[in-house]
Amino acid sequence: MTLRLAILASGRGSNLQAILDAIAAGTLDAQVVGVFSDQPAAQALHRVPAPLRWARRVKDFANREAFDAALADAIAAVTPDWIVCAGYMRILGAAFVERFPARILNIHPSLLPKYKGLHTHQRAIDAGDDEHGASVHLVNAELDGGAVLAQSRVPVLPGDDAESLAARVLQVEHPLYVEVLRMLASGRLVEQDGLPLLDGHPAYTPLRLEFAHS
Template sequence: MAPAPRIAVLVSGRGSNLQALLEAIAEGRLDAEIAGVFSDRPDAAALARVPPGLRWSANARGFPDRAAFDAALADAVAASAPDWVFCAGYMRILGEAFVRRFEGRLLNVHPSLLPRYKGLHTHARALEAGDAEHGASVHFVVPELDAGAVAAQVRIPVVAGDTPDTLAARLLPQEHRLVTAVMALAVAGRLAERDGQVLLDGQTLFSPLRLDSSGVLAPGSHG
């Protein structure tokens, strides 16, 4: 039997998306293994979700510059021999050298319907704009912040009385479903990126896949 595909996970906080991946693996919904968990914050709660042998962390302030930290991180990630690298709430911007090293197999989850609301405070910005829908996106990582090709999205309605906190709380379980569904496609060899476009089973996607209520990813609208 071939070994399970390996996912390296980058984290900065509590690691709820990492936990979603771990649970999907344990329940047989995701044919993969976690190659390692890597953090820029040695006190990140996410690190405790895996055994010590799978943890790597370093404080970026202990390095002379961002490039030096990124190089150390990249070497540690590469040493875990991952098939895919997934940013699950990793809050540092990855430098171009890191991105190029793992190009085409580096994914990130972002809590907005990209290209809307790149960067931080996405829930508040969606409310301030009066959006009827909010959501999360999984995209390939490029050097420009949150600008890579979007593979898939999940959408939720914005309801009367929503605050940034309530909107975030309602979105998070859907984000977990999205992450596990996309990673299942990735580790099965069905997902790829070429020339800034996402390919599913070798065919170009002209709009992101959309996660439905049953947890299935299907082609989205072209609107």
């Protein structure tokens, strides 16, 4: 089925562009029905036509809850199948998450459950890890705490700093997100009671997907 995707983004939108490229190439059966941002100057907004853009500043609302409610109303109006967080740098409130149960995806730059939150690359280096990576997970009320659908791993190399490791992880983030969306569109990967099923069977551990990186 053609997935209707609402994209949340705060920055440059490189994951959004990877999704748009896959749709244009005919390798992902999906449609981006809106791009939503808390940053009106976000580059991600300019990757889609103006009618698909929604951007508001949180400070223009009475509080965070009011912003989240307006965002949720705007998203609901475009009737997405999935909400895809692609570099969205705000934590979604519980009321927002409850409005779209088990329909919000995020990509996080670590091998969850390791290193929830920020500064994941430096934390992996500081811990002496020999591998790092990215995870696509369902969003729930706990920060980076939803069921992990798939992961891709990269090595931590001698001499890596946070910047070089982040660049290597980004090389697998893009194809990882697209592949998860492709499996959702094909019906191979579904959600049931907040947990993933792959080909009709429970996916007790995240899918491990490998992609080229330098």
